[in-house]
Amino acid sequence: MSQEHNSPQFSQVDYTTLKQQFSDMLLAPDSPVANEAAFKRDRESYFDLLEQRKKTQEQITLLKSETKNVSEAENAAKEAESQLQVKRKQLLELATTLGKTAFKGLQSGDIADDLRFNPRKELESRIEALRRQKDSVTSENPAGVLEQTALKAKQLKLTGQIKAEEFRIKTVNQELGKALLSAKAEETVRCSETEKVLEKINRLRERIAKAKDKHQKSELNYKNTQERAAEQLGVDSVSTAISLQAELKQKESELRSIEIQIEDLQDEVAVKALDYEWLRDNPALKEILERLTQLKKESTPRKISVWPLAAVVITGHLFASFGSEPLNLSHFGILVLYLATGLGGLGLLAYYKPDLVAGERRYKSLLLLFSYSIISVICILLFQELAEYALNNWSDRQKWARGRLILFDLPRIFLVAVGTAYQDTFSIMQGTGVPESFSVYFRNHMLSIGLCEELIKLSPALIAFAAHTGSWRSRSQEFNSRLVYLAMIGGLAFGLGEAVYYHFTMYAPMQVGWGLYAIRFLSLVTIHAVWAGISGWILAHVTGGWIRSAFTTAAHGWGPVGGCLLIAATVGVSDVLHTSHNLSNDPLWMLTWDVISLVIFAWLIRCSNVSQLVPDQARRLWRRGFSTAEIAAVAASMKNRVVEDIDNSPQANTVTQTTTEVSEATPNASSEPELWNPNAAGFWSLLLTPIFGAWLHAKNWTNLNETERSKKSFKWVYGSIGVVVLTLILPDLISNLAFGALLVAWWMKSGNEQYKYVKENHPDYQKKKWGTPLSIAGLTVIGVFILFGALELDRIESQKEEILVGQWAEEFVANADELSITSAETGHQLSRMSMKGVAIYSNDRKSRHEFEWLRSGKAADGSRFRYILQITLIGQWSFDGENLTEYVDKLKIIPADNATKIAFERSSKGLENLKKLYTDRPFSYAVNIISSDQLEFVDQDTGIIKQLRRLHGE
Incomplete structure (x- = not known):
């Protein structure tokens, strides 16, 4: 057996190539397993298939040769026949000229009369008769108008008949010429009139004879070629080249089927051999088996479960539907929620990337997560400000920027475009603008919110990507995983920072329900990490090499521009998902796109290279063609795989085992601690x-x-x-x-x-290395500062709120010089308004007001009116030390006297308008603290000043 299989070249090939080499070894005539019973049937089938392939290939070669010969002979015969028909057609085209000139010769007496001329002579006679009749009619000169009209009609009729007969002359001449040519009697009409046309006819006759001879020879050659092809192919007869081509296609299809069977058998033999532990004792197979096992482990998609992520996302959406009660989180409470969400998010990442969260890296991950949650929000806010500045100041090209297209003008154009997109998108989202069209709104959202946020989230992975040295092709799987992990950390951090930012800028001032916090801190933080993970996978496995090439091999000119476009393309999928998610606030719509994002993420994250995205069964079906049974079988197989993936989680012990193997293989060179x-x-x-x-x-x-x-x-x-x-x-x-x-x-x-x-x-x-201890120390210091900062803020806020907490006597009086209000509905002019009552502000930020409200003035008819109402308000309040905001949850209004009761019974709209005044909007006051027992509230809408005096023990 050849020894080349045991060479170190095994480490330089991929799994597919090495598996092919391995199966060739096992099925070769001098295979190390030639005498093993486990492979006997496979080897017999393999050799039978090889023999079938050889015979089919020989048949295909012979069919191609004979098909070519028959096709050439057939085409030659068709070409000869075509040329013969062309010559005959040219001869028939001279028939009209021959008939015309022959009849002239007959008329001049140069040609003897013949029966063939009878139709032409008859036609000429009819025409002459009609002409004489017309001449005789024309010579008549009737006197009456009616007679002249009849004569004119007769003349027109005769003229028409003459024209009709003259039109037939060409046809009759052609028939005469054809009759002469068919009988080959053209020499009988030779005269001075027919001399030229007869010369042409004679030349064509010679050409037709040659074409006919050529056609006969080609037909004979075609017949002989068919007989030889039938003899070579071992069949009775061969009809046409088309039949041979159909047979050739059938044989090629059989060859493909045989080759697919050989590939499947080779694959089955290699896979079966990997399961036989006793084969590893064979010295000829040990090395290749070990390498093949390792490559198989690396190339096999991991089994993961998408349910942990899906559970978090769906839980947030479910809570959003029920949590309408305001949460009223303190600074310490939001800190606890912030830390819990961050640690929970890291727990999810540890589930999917245990190798990158284990050991020392967990501390660096914590430091990156919580620090980047602040940095990312600052970066996106600064970028928005920069884009807005560019839109307002750089819309036109600056004079000093001429000649600096790449350095300034392209970034300027990009910033102006992003600023415009932000402006349009925010105006639509805030309800102050109307989208020009769906496509324009979708494009603007992708260019502004989607692109910028996705790039910010991908930045940690991009930094690690830029710091990578060495050949991109030689990068490790660990580095690819690290890029995905860093991208997810960036997404998790951004989602976390965005949630806290919205708490302080919108949620806390607006007293939103806890359901909104659930969807923001559970669903959206998680889905931000998922979107970033998708971009990180694409960077690691698809666009990374192109980006490095753009920034290195094309470091000047347009290279960086191409690199930036590739980076933007890297976040393209996440950008589309992000934009689609934000198109509507409908819970079902958002949940649908979240599920789509999770499915794409799970599909990508289980694969360690692009080739694993398409299952082997699907690739095999694509190569061999599709059948209903095979498609059903693959669908069932994939369904079972999905079920297994749902029920299984990634095994962290794989990483531990690999680490142990590496440690054993590379022991410490030094014994020093x-x-x-x-x-x-x-x-x-x-x-x-x-x-x-x-x-x-x-x-x-x-x-x-x-x-x-x-x-x-x-x-x-x-x-x-x-x-x-x-x-x-x-x-x-x-x-x-x-x-x-x-x-x-x-x-x-x-x-x-x-x-x-x-x-x-x-x-x-x-x-x-100092990375781990300093990361832990940094996290501890940051945590301590944040903790004490939150406690201090809570203490300051509590001190501010304590000023309001308690029972107060409140009153205000507004006279005519402060009021110039005339009702548009009733025409009543208000001259005096006052209120007096008690306000209670409790520690749980609940408020209660009970007061008497008096309004007086002049009615439209000049009479005086005076209304007194007893009003009870129950609601919530928030106070930042300077401004108080109150929300009314419950309202009760009772007329305090009969006159007021009668007046409001007459005008039900007045009472409804008064209720809307209290419930439709929050009340905002600027608070002036005169002393701990005396306050002054200035209504920020009306400017009316309300005095409050603390009630002690009342």
């Missing part, structure tokens, strides 16, 4: 407290197998935490002294001990 620099840990503690240094020292002691010393360092960690917490409640001077004393005491008692120990015993220790 891996440590963080003890001295550097001490310096970092100046900034990050001794908690950080003591923790790293404890980890170092563990790696040095010094258990007791590690426990001692952990005690310093716990003690330092206690001291740091204590410094938070101590005065600043004492806190600084305590922190300094802690730092010095830790270094002198514990830190310096490790520094000396490592210096004396392990000076050549392996240095551990």
Whole structure:
């Protein structure tokens, strides 16, 4: 057996090629398994198929040769016949001229009369008779008008008859000429009139004779070729080249069928061999089997379940339908929701990408997630401002930008286009604009919200992509997975930051229901990560190489422009999904597009390369053609696969196993322990407290197998935490002294001990990277700052709200000089309005107002009116220290006297309008704090000032 199969070339081929090589080895005549019973039937079938293929190929070769010969002979015979018919047609075209000239010769007496001339002579006689009759009629000269009219009609009739007969002359001449040519009697009419046409006829006669001879020879050759083809093919007769071509197509179809059977058999043999463990003991097959097994594992789409993501998305949509009660989250509450959503999102990513969330990377992921949730929102807001500025200031090309097309003008055009798209899209979404058409609105949304947000989400993956060195083709699967993971982190972070941004800018001021928070923090955060994951997969597996080529091989001129367009194309699928999702606020519409997005994401994420997108069965069907039974079988197979995918999740132990194999294959070259620099840990503690240094020292002691010393360092960690917490409640001077004393005491008692120990015993220790501990420390610091910031904001807000909490006496009086209101419906002019009552603001942001409302003035007829109403308002309130907003949930209005009751019974619209005044919109007041017991509310719509006085113990 050839030894080339055991060469290192196995590592340079893909799974399909190597599987083909492996099956060729197993089915070769000198195969290592030639004597194995497990492969006996397969090998026999394989050799039978090879023999069938050989015979069919020979038949096809013979058929092609004979088809060519018969086709050429057939075409030659047809061509000869065609030329003969052309010559005969040319001869018949001279028949009219021959008949015409022959009749002239007869008339001149140069030709003897013949029976063939009778039709022509008769026609000439009729024409002469009609002409004489016309001449005789013309000579008549009647006197009466009626007689003249009849004569004229007779003349016209005769003229028409003459014309009709003259039209027949050509036809009769042609018939005469044909009769002469058919009888080959043209020489009998030779005279001076027919001399020229007879010369032409004689030349054509010679050509026809030659064409006829050629035709006879080609027909004979065609018949002989058919007989030879029948003899070669072993059949009784061959009719035409078309029949041979049909037979050739049939044989080619049989050959394709045989080749497909051979490919299927080769594939089945290779797959079956992979399941036989005893084959791995064969030295000739061991190497290729190991490599093939590895490639199969890498090329087989992973089994994943889309249900975790779908459950989160659908749950958010379900809650959105029921959660109308305002949530009223405090700053600390939104912080908890923010952290819980972020950690839950990372949990979902860990489910789909366990290899990229395990170990040290989880801390970097947390840091990236929470930091980019802030950065991404800032970036999108800044970009929107830049696009708006470009629209307002750069719509026309600047003079100084001439000659700088790529550097300035193309970005300017892009920013102006995005700014225009943003402007149109926002106006439509806010209800102030009308879309020009669906296609224009869809395009503008894609160019503005869709494109910009999807690019922002893809940015972490693009940064890692740009930092990649080396050949793009040699990149690892881990790097591809990392790009997808970073893109999903970017999407998760953006969705999280956007949700918090909407809380502070819309949801909290508008007191929206908790259902909207559910769909924003559950469904939309998740779906943002899904869209970004789709873009990340396309970047890693489709457009990445083209983008690198555009920015590297074409680094000048239009190369970067092409690269930017390719980056935009990378987010194209996500952009379409995002835009389609935002076209309507209908819950069913949004859920439908979310499900479509999840299906596409699950379809992509299970594949580690583009070729896996199409199942092997579908590719095989496409290659061989389709049949109903095969399509049904593949559909059933794919259905079963979907069911398996739903019930299975990715196995993290695959990654662990791979990592273990790599670790075993590449043991550490040095026996020195891996440590963080003890001295550097001490310096970092100046900034990050001794908690950080003591923790790293404890980890170092563990790696040095010094258990007791590690426990001692952990005690310093716990003690330092206690001291740091204590410094938070101590005065600043004492806190600084305590922190300094802690730092010095830790270094002198514990830190310096490790520094000396490592210096004396392990000076050549392996240095551990600082990414993980600094990421953890950074997350901790950011978390502490955010936590205390939220608590401080809640404390400040609580202090502001405490000013309002309590029971207040409220009143206002507006006189004629402040009121100049005339009702458009009744014509009543309001001259005085006042209210007096009690307002209660509770800690749960509920409010209750009970007051007497008086209105007086002059009616349209000049009479005076005076209305008194008892009004009760129950609602909610929010206060930011300067502005108070109140929403009315319940309203009760009762006339306080008979006159008011009668007046409102007469005018029901008046009472309805008054109710709308309180319920249709929130009330906004500017609050002036005169003292802790006295406030002043200025209505921001009317300017009316309401005085409030705190009620103590009343």
